[in-house]
Amino acid sequence: MAKTAKTGERSNPGQHDGFLGYRNFRWAWRAGALCVIAIAAYFLMDAEPRPNGGSVFGYAAGTIAALLVLWLTLLGLRKRAITSGDWSLKAWVSAHVYLGLAVMVVATLHSGFQFGWNVHTLAYGLMVVVVVSGLFGITVYAILPRYLSRNRGETTQKQMLETLKALDRQINDAAQPLSEAQARVVQMSLDDSRVGGHLWRRLSGGHGGCGNRRALSRLSGLRRQATDVQVQMLDRIEELLQRKAAALAQVRRHLQIRAWLSVWLAVHVPTTIALIAAITAHVFSVFIYW
Amino acid sequence: MTLVLRQVTRRVSGAEIVREKVLPTDVARIGRGADCEIRLPDLAVSLHHATLTLTGPGQVSVVSAGREPFGVDGRFVTRTDIDVSRAPRLTFGDHILTLSPGDGGRILINLATAEPAEGDSASGVPAGGVIPKARIFGRRRIAWTLGLGIVALCLLWPLAAFYGHLKARIDPDQQWSTGPLSSAHAFLEDDCQSCHQEAFVAVTDASCKTCHAGDQTPAMMAAAATSVRRAGSPDTLSFVRDHAPRGRILWGAPPPAGITGQATAWVRRTFNLPEQRCASCHVEHVANPVAGRPPEPIPTLTPTQTCIQCHTGLTHRLKDTDLADAPSWARHPNFRPTLPGPAGLTRVSLDSRPREASGLTFPHDLHLSPGGGPARMAQTLGGRGYGAALTCANCHRPDADQTGFAPVQMERDCASCHALSFATPGGVRQLPHGEPGQVVAALMAWQGRGPVAGGAAARRRPGEAGAAGPGVGGSPSGASAVNTVGGAFGPRGACFDCHTIFRTPTIRFIPVRLPGDFLSRGAFDHSVREHRVDRQGQPSCAQCHAAATSGSATDLLLPSVSECVECHGQTTAQSPTPAPENCETCHSFHAPSHPTPRPPRPNFGTPPRRVAAVQTTP
Numbered sequence: 001m002a003k004t005a006k007t008g009e010r011s012n013p014g015q016h017d018g019f020l021g022y023r024n025f026r027w028a029w030r031a032g033a034l035c036v037i038a039i040a041a042y043f044l045m046d047a048e049p050r051p052n053g054g055s056v057f058g059y060a061a062g063t064i065a066a067l068l069v070l071w072l073t074l075l076g077l078r079k080r081a082i083t084s085g086d087w088s089l090k091a092w093v094s095a096h097v098y099l100g101l102a103v104m105v106v107a108t109l110h111s112g113f114q115f116g117w118n119v120h121t122l123a124y125g126l127m128v129v130v131v132v133s134g135l136f137g138i139t140v141y142a143i144l145p146r147y148l149s150r151n152r153g154e155t156t157q158k159q160m161l162e163t164l165k166a167l168d169r170q171i172n173d174a175a176q177p178l179s180e181a182q183a184r185v186v187q188m189s190l191d192d193s194r195v196g197g198h199l200w201r202r203l204s205g206g207h208g209g210c211g212n213r214r215a216l217s218r219l220s221g222l223r224r225q226a227t228d229v230q231v232q233m234l235d236r237i238e239e240l241l242q243r244k245a246a247a248l249a250q251v252r253r254h255l256q257i258r259a260w261l262s263v264w265l266a267v268h269v270p271t272t273i274a275l276i277a278a279i280t281a282h283v284f285s286v287f288i289y290w
Numbered sequence: 291m292t293l294v295l296r297q298v299t300r301r302v303s304g305a306e307i308v309r310e311k312v313l314p315t316d317v318a319r320i321g322r323g324a325d326c327e328i329r330l331p332d333l334a335v336s337l338h339h340a341t342l343t344l345t346g347p348g349q350v351s352v353v354s355a356g357r358e359p360f361g362v363d364g365r366f367v368t369r370t371d372i373d374v375s376r377a378p379r380l381t382f383g384d385h386i387l388t389l390s391p392g393d394g395g396r397i398l399i400n401l402a403t404a405e406p407a408e409g410d411s412a413s414g415v416p417a418g419g420v421i422p423k424a425r426i427f428g429r430r431r432i433a434w435t436l437g438l439g440i441v442a443l444c445l446l447w448p449l450a451a452f453y454g455h456l457k458a459r460i461d462p463d464q465q466w467s468t469g470p471l472s473s474a475h476a477f478l479e480d481d482c483q484s485c486h487q488e489a490f491v492a493v494t495d496a497s498c499k500t501c502h503a504g505d506q507t508p509a510m511m512a513a514a515a516t517s518v519r520r521a522g523s524p525d526t527l528s529f530v531r532d533h534a535p536r537g538r539i540l541w542g543a544p545p546p547a548g549i550t551g552q553a554t555a556w557v558r559r560t561f562n563l564p565e566q567r568c569a570s571c572h573v574e575h576v577a578n579p580v581a582g583r584p585p586e587p588i589p590t591l592t593p594t595q596t597c598i599q600c601h602t603g604l605t606h607r608l609k610d611t612d613l614a615d616a617p618s619w620a621r622h623p624n625f626r627p628t629l630p631g632p633a634g635l636t637r638v639s640l641d642s643r644p645r646e647a648s649g650l651t652f653p654h655d656l657h658l659s660p661g662g663g664p665a666r667m668a669q670t671l672g673g674r675g676y677g678a679a680l681t682c683a684n685c686h687r688p689d690a691d692q693t694g695f696a697p698v699q700m701e702r703d704c705a706s707c708h709a710l711s712f713a714t715p716g717g718v719r720q721l722p723h724g725e726p727g728q729v730v731a732a733l734m735a736w737q738g739r740g741p742v743a744g745g746a747a748a749r750r751r752p753g754e755a756g757a758a759g760p761g762v763g764g765s766p767s768g769a770s771a772v773n774t775v776g777g778a779f780g781p782r783g784a785c786f787d788c789h790t791i792f793r794t795p796t797i798r799f800i801p802v803r804l805p806g807d808f809l810s811r812g813a814f815d816h817s818v819r820e821h822r823v824d825r826q827g828q829p830s831c832a833q834c835h836a837a838a839t840s841g842s843a844t845d846l847l848l849p850s851v852s853e854c855v856e857c858h859g860q861t862t863a864q865s866p867t868p869a870p871e872n873c874e875t876c877h878s879f880h881a882p883s884h885p886t887p888r889p890p891r892p893n894f895g896t897p898p899r900r901v902a903a904v905q906t907t908p
Contacts, residue, residue, distance in 0.1 A: 045550055049591075050581075059557055059561075113581065116469055119444045177337075183334070270432035270436050273434070277444075280445065284445060285448070288449075288486075290486070290491060
C-alpha cells in the first residue's frame with residue numbers, strides 16, 4: 001500500500017523499483033503470456049499450405065503486432081507528460097519494454113518464417129532493428145549510469161569544462177617565457193586537445209592525435225636541451241599538462257558514456273518511423289493485390 | 291616621428307577599450323619575451339620574433355629576428371619595407387598589428403587579437419560548458435528521410451506503376467510479392483497484373499480462366515497455349531473444368547465448423563476474400579511449403595474442403611441435386627448407371643435391379659459356354675483370333691486409351707459368325723447392316739433365286755461367308771429356310787437372330803442403344819492390371835461381370851460397389867490386392883467422370899466422356 005508522501009518526501013522511500021522490475025515485473029508477465037498464447041495458437045491453428053501471414057492466425061497476429069507497434073511509438077508522446085499511478089510514465093515504459101519484446105515474437109509468428117526480398121520482409125527487418133536497438137538501450141541504461149556517476153564524482157559537465165579552461169590559461173601563462181621550440185610543443189596541447197567531436201570519436205573515447213598527449217611525450221626531449229631555468233619552467237608545464245590529461249580523460253569518458261546512452265536512440269527512433277512507413281506499405285500492398 | 295602602440299581589447303558588451311603607449315625609440319622589438327616593446331602573449335610567436343624600425347617619414351621596415359616569418363597583408367615574409375599610408379596589416383600568431391599614420395607624423399600600431407570563428411574555440415575546449423551534440427544525432431531528420439523514402443519507394447512508386455503512370459523497365463510492384471510463384475507461373479513473376487487485375491479485389495476465377503478454361507473451343511485453347519508459351523511459360527498449359535457452377539458449390543459446401551472455421555469465414559467475409567474461387571485451393575506465392583526446397587511445379591494445392599465434407603448431407607443443402615450423399619467410402623451409394631428409359635437417359639441405382647434395354651437379343655451364356663455352338667465355331671476358326679472357346683475379348687475391344695471399351699460394332703465384332711453375305715449365281719452378295727430399307731430392296735431383287743441364310747442351324751462357317759452358296763454347304767438350309775423378305779426379318783431369319791422385330795403391319799426394329807459409359811459420374815479404369823487380370827495373369831472379367839450365367843440381353847452385367855470394396859479400402863491383411871479408398875481414385879474434382887490425373891499436369895481440355903447411348907439402328 002503506497003504511503004501518501006508529505007511535501008518534500010518520497011513515497012515509499014527504499015522501495016524504489018525501476019521500469020524493468022515495475023510492480024514485480026507485471027508487464028513482463030503480461031507480455032510473456034501474450035507470447036505463450038501466440039506460440040500456442042501458432043501451433044494449434046493449422047495454416048495451409050504452410051504458416052503464413054494470410055491465415056486466420058496470421059491476420060490476428062499481424063493486427064496485434066501492428067497495433068502494438070503504433071502503441072509503442074506513442075511513448076514518444078507519452079514521455080513528455082509525467083503522471084503517476086498505474087498509468088504512470090514508469091508503468092508505461094515498463095509496458096513499452098516488455099510488449100516491445102513481445103512484438104518480436106508475435107510478428108515473427110505472423111510472418112510464418114516466410115522471408116524474401118520484398119516490402120514485407122523489409123518491415124520485419126526494420127522491426128528487428130528497432131527491437132534490438134531497444135534491447136541495447138535497456139542494456140546500456142541498466143549498466144552505464146553507475147559508471148557515469150562514478151566517473152563524474154561530484155562535478156558537473158560544466159565544471160569539468162571550466163577546469164579544462166582554467167588549466168589552459170595556466171599553461172598558456174606558464175609557457176610565455178619558453179623558447180620557440182618549447183612553446184610550439186605547449187601550443188599542441190592548447191590547440192589540439194579536443195573533446196566531443198563526431199560520433200565515432202565520442203563512442204570510442206579515443207583521441208588518437210590528442211595534442212596534450214603529444215605535448216607530454218615531447219617534453220622529456222625538450223628537457224634535455226633546456227637550461228636550468230627552462231627545466232624548472234618545463235617541470236611546471238608538465239605538471240599542468242598531466243593535470244590537463246586527467247581532466248581531459250574524465251570529460252572524454254563522460255562524453256563517451258553519454259554517447260553510448262543515447263546512440264541507440266539515433267537508431268531506435270528513426271527506424272521506428274521507417275517501420276511505420278514500411279508497415280503501411282506492407283498492409284496496403286497486401287490488400288491492393290488481394 | 292614616434293611609434294605609438296594602441297592595444298585594443300573588447301568588452302563582453304562589445305565595446306572596445308583602447309590603451310595607448312608611446313614607444314621610447316624608433317626601433318620596436320616584437321615578440322613574446324618580456325623585454326620586447328611590442329609584447330604578444332602568444333606561444334606561436336617567438337620570444338623575439340621581429341624588429342620594427344622607423345626608416346623615414348611614413349616608412350617602416352620589419353625584419354624577422356630569426357627564421358620565423360610573419361604575415362604582411364596575407365603574405366608571409368621575413369623582411370619587408372612598408373608604407374604606413376597604405377595601412378599595412380602585420381600578423382604574428384593570433385595577433386594583428388595594423389599600422390596607420392596618426393596626427394603629427396606619429397605612426398599608430400594597432401594591436402588586436404584575431405577573433406575566433408563562431409562556435410570555434412582556439413583551445414579545443416567548448417565555450418560555455420556546453421558540448422554540442424554530435425551531428426549524427428539529428429534523429430528527426432533521419433526519421434523523416436527514412437519514413438518518406440520508404441513511403442515513396444515502397445508505396446507510391448509501385449502504385450504509380452499499377453495505375454499505369456509509369457513505363458518503367460523494372461517492375462516496382464514486384465516488391466509487393468509475398469513469395470515466389472510456382473515454376474509453372476514463374477514467367478508471370480514480373481507481371482503482377484496478369485492475375486491481380488483489380489485493386490482491392492481478390493484474384494478472380496476469370497483471371498485464371500483467361501488461360502486455363504477447359505470449356506473453350508479447341509481453337510481458343512490452342513491460341514491460349516500459344517500465347518502463354520510466347521510469354522515464357524516453360525510448361526504445357528493445363529485446361530480445367532468447373533466442378534460445378536460456383537454458386538452451387540457455395541450452397542453445397544457445409545457451413546464452417548469449429549472456432550477456426552468460423553473465424554476464417556468471418557475474416558474472409560470481412561476482408562472480402564470470397565471462398566470457392568480457384569485461388570482458394572490453388573495457393574500461389576508459396577513456391578514450396580517446405581522451406582528451402584525448389585518451387586513446386588504448380589500452385590500449392592490446399593483443398594478448403596474434402597470430398598466427404600461436401601458430399602455428406604449434400605442432398606439437404608442442395609435440394610434439387612441429382613447426386614446421392616457419399617458420407618464415406620463404406621457408405622458410398624451403389625452405382626447408378628445411365629440407362630435409356632421412357633424419359634430419355636436416366637441414372638438408375640443398381641439396388642433397384644434395373645434391366646438393360648439395348649434392343650438386342652443376345653445371350654451371353656450361350657456365347658461363353660465352352661460346349662455351345664459359338665464355342666464350336668470358334669474352335670473351327672482357331673488361329674484367326676479365336677481360341678478354344680469364345681472369350682470376352684473376342685467381341686469387346688478396348689477403346690483408344692485402354693481405360694474402357696469401344697462400342698460393339700456388328701461388322702467388326704459379330705460378323706465373323708453372323709455374316710450377312712450370301713452366294714448368288716452372280717457372285718457373293720452382302721446385305722447392308724443397319725439399313726433395313728436397303729436390306730428389303732436387296733432381298734426383293736433376289737427373291738426366289740435362293741434362300742437367305744438364317745437361324746443357328748443354318749449358319750455358315752465364319753470366315754467363309756457365302757463362298758459355298760447362300761446357306762451352309764451351299765444347300766438350302768432345311769425346311770425352315772426362309773426365301774422371302776419376310777423370312778429374313780421373321781423368326782429364324784438372319785436379322786431376327788439378334789434384333790427384336792415387330793411386323794405389325796410393317797417391319798419395325800426396336801432401336802439398338804448401346805451405352806457409351808454406364809457410369810457417367812466416375813471412372814473405372816480397365817487398364818489397371820488388378821482390374822484386368824487375376825493373380826495368375828488370366829483375364830478376370832468374370833469376377834465382376836456375371837456374363838457366363840446371363841441368358842438375356844436385358845441383364846445389366848455391372849458389378850455393384852461392393853465388388854470394389856473387396857480391394858479398395860482393405861488392408862494387406864484383408865485383401866491380397868489392397869487399394870486406396872480415396873475419392874480421387876475414381877473421381878476428379880475438375881471432371882468428376884474422370885479419375886484424377888497424375889500430377890503435375892492435369893489436363894481436362896479433352897472433351898468429357900461420352901455418356902449418351904449410341905443409337906446404332908433407327
